[in-house]
Amino acid sequence: MTAGEQARATTQQPLAASGADDAFAAGAAWIEGEIVPVAQARIPILDTGFVRSDLTYDVVSVWQGAFFRLDDHLARFERNWRRLRLVPPLAREQMRTILIELARRSSLRDAYVAMIATRGVPPAGERDPRRFPNRFYAYAVPFVWIQRPEQQAGGVHLVVARDTHRIPPTSIDPTVKNFHWGDLVRGLYEAYDRGGALGALSDGAGNVTEGAGFNVFAVVDGVVRTPAAGVFDGMTRRTLLELLEREPLAPLRVAALPLADLARASEVFLTSTAGGVMPVTTLDGAAVGDGRPGALTRALRERYWAAHAEPRWATPVSS
Ligand SMILES: Cc1ncc(COP(=O)(O)O)c(C=O)c1O
Known part of the structure; x- marks a missing residue:
């Protein structure tokens, strides 16, 4: 039996019934067919996901006991592993069952649930990635905030890195969620060095x-703007675009966003599953608008969190 067949056979059995379990309070992970407390989760050191960053991943939140847009996340994840020509050992429905079970086992009301598909461990002496048995991992941990709610109340200081540009999409496709975070982390350190809390990157062409x-939005001349290309199609970004389509609070423009327009924006905000809609009140050391979270940002933030209760987007962990 291959590793994939083994994993498939394991998931086809009903997952063990269990209620709240303290061993899983810090989170639960799915590793090679088993659910273990997150602190005990180990991946093989030779997995090319680790040594080559050869993988894709996705992250879905659980908020007040329900997944937000679980099936949209699973669809995006599948689109992305297919683009990398990965074939995870489990079907989408089995992954879905595992994610729900991880959330249930951890008993977390608010959780950050990650799924990862890696190229896997090469058979001995093999260099051809087409011959590696691909792997699937997943874990649920307490909800992660890029900016905590109390920090969001005052807004964040965002710095646009001068010395670091985003990896070109022709090298690493940013719409395939990845762990090539070298540029993003370098940008973060540049932001810290210049007094910021978060860093954004330019494309090197202005x-x-x-x-x-996170994704970046700005309100410029009353128009809500966000870059169209060269960025990840974040689920939070997508949710805001859909909410704005349904209730046009302001005109919307999804197109290249020049740094010069960002600098004169009346509002700037960031979007992420890990934090929602996060106001930026200082940009490169200067106040954005009147230096407080703007009216559109606040309205969108409210609508984003309210949308978590919409039945079409909510999958209760226990039903
Ligand atoms: C580079 C990048 N951009 C944007 C996002 C936001 O995506 P989402 O709203 O799906 O969390 C993420 C999330 O991790 C990201 O890694």
Whole structure:
């Protein structure tokens, strides 16, 4: 039996019934067919996901006991592993069952649930990635905030890195969620060095792209703007675009966002599963607008969190 067949056979059995379990309070992980407390989760050191960053991943939140847009995340994840020509050992429905079970086992009301598909461990002496048995991992941990709610109340200081540009999309496709975070982390350190809390990167041609775990929006001349290309199609970004389509609070423009426009924006905000809609009140040391979270940002933030209760987007962990 191959590792994939083994994993498939394991998941086809009903997952062990269990209620709250303290061993899983810090989170639960799915590793090679088993659910273990997250602190005990280990991946093989030779997995090319680790040594080559040869993988894709996705992150879905659980908020107040329900997944937010679980099936949209699973669909995006599948689109991305297919683009990398990965074939995870489990079907989408089995992954879905595992993610729900991880959330249930951890008993977390608010959780950050990650799924990862890696190229896997090469058979001895093999260099051809087409011959590696691909792997699937997943874990649920307490909800992660890029900016905590109390920090969001006052807004964040965002710095646009001068010395670091986003990896070109022709080298690493940013729409395939990846762990090539060298540029993003370098941008973060540049932001810290210049007094900022978060860093965004430009594309090297005068347009803003994104930052470590978030998309960027700006309100310029009353128009809500966000870059169209060269960035990840974040689920939070997608949710805001859909909410704005349904209730046009302001005109919307999804197109290249020049740094010059960002600098004169009346509002700037960042979006991420890990934190929602995060106001930026200082940009490169200067106040954005009146230096407080703007009216559109606040309205969108409210609508984003309210959308978590919409039945079409909510999958209760226990039903
Ligand atoms: C580079 C990058 N951009 C944007 C995002 C935001 O995506 P989402 O809203 O799906 O969390 C992420 C999330 O991790 C990211 O890594």
